[in-house]
Amino acid sequence: MLSARSSLFLALLAGAFATSPPFNIVEPAKSCQRAVKPNAWPIKKELQVCATDGVIYPSLDALECANNATGRAVEKQERNKCDENKQDEFKLSFLAFAAKHEVCASDNVTYNNVWNMQEAARANKVELTVQHEGECKIDCPFSPIYKPVCASFTGDFQQTYSNEEALECFQHRNPYIKFSQKHDGACVFNYEHSFAPVNIICGTNGFTYNGVKEIRNLRKFNPKLRVMHDGACTPDEVKGLFSADQIRELAGSRSESSAICGSDNSTYHSVFAFLVAQAGKKAKGQDLRNVKCAKCDETTKSNGTIPICGTDGVTYPDEKTLKCAQTTHIIFKDHDGPCSPSDNTGPCKRQLNGGFAEVCANNGKTYTSNEAVWCAALTDPKIKIFHQGECISA
Structure with missing residues (x-):
């Protein structure tokens, strides 16, 4: 049940x-x-x-x-x-x-x-007709600043929204879902979790974590733990924090999202496993370096059949092609499906689809998404992304 x-x-x-x-x-x-x-x-x-x-x-x-x-x-x-x-x-x-x-x-x-x-009409006991083909163009309120709001729905289900504007936009897009109450601040669970894609970050202890929420949970046991930077911890950072014996032990016991591609064309499951292999190669007079395994060229693109509309108003044939374009241009995913003429409005004036994407900038402010930080940088070029997830106060 x-x-x-x-x-x-x-x-x-x-x-x-x-x-x-x-x-x-x-x-x-x-x-x-x-x-x-x-x-x-x-x-x-x-x-x-x-x-x-x-x-x-x-x-x-x-x-x-x-x-x-x-x-x-x-x-x-x-x-x-x-x-x-x-x-x-x-x-x-x-x-x-x-x-x-x-x-x-x-x-x-x-x-x-x-x-x-018609399924929605039957489920919600309403009569619906088609206004026009294609996506509805809803003029959603928008704010780039992360000021979370917790909404409670039927039963005990709760959901955190980036801000009041994001909640209002959700209501515009989903008129049949009604919340019973709301309060300022993120929803509180016994253990924080997110259904968002994993955005790995490096902690000040040299461990790579699956998002800032893991660090926030662990701070209950280690209040000094902080975010060092976005992305996995590097071999040089880990070598500066652990002894050779500790690295060997962690290589066999710790599992984390920090796979490394070596210059020997081998993929190592963690930075610790890479460092053990590097030490072994060095003892034999051989060199092992951390290299970028894949290049963004025609071999990494696919002839996909699920197009994606980018925030530049260009339709990309698939996600791989969009990611390739992101290596040289500031582009974000707007929505699945081809772009329409009204899509080329940029990410700075409207509420984009999605959620669970808060980002901490180097000014100590939490923004609703990567796009929001980029928009803020248009007026203050010093603003950069510090790490994925909400900023952690001292």
């Missing part, structure tokens, strides 16, 4: 109003693409198809799409063999994420396609 908190968390991730699919379909079948076009709703009786599983499908394309997704071979049969009152909503719900054809609905929410919109 799921708790109220678990149930709501699942609803937030994959609720009827969500536009992110619960699975990743890289190349949806042509039948699926046709089955989710905006003109597929409302259902037209003359296009409905009775299938041998006893279900009436909205169209032949929808039936073929279902067969393609499940690998089955359900066939069309005579209409009078199906019960006109039988509409298996569970079997038809797969259309909500069978293929992407975004629509902006009358509730100003962007849905993956018209079937996703």
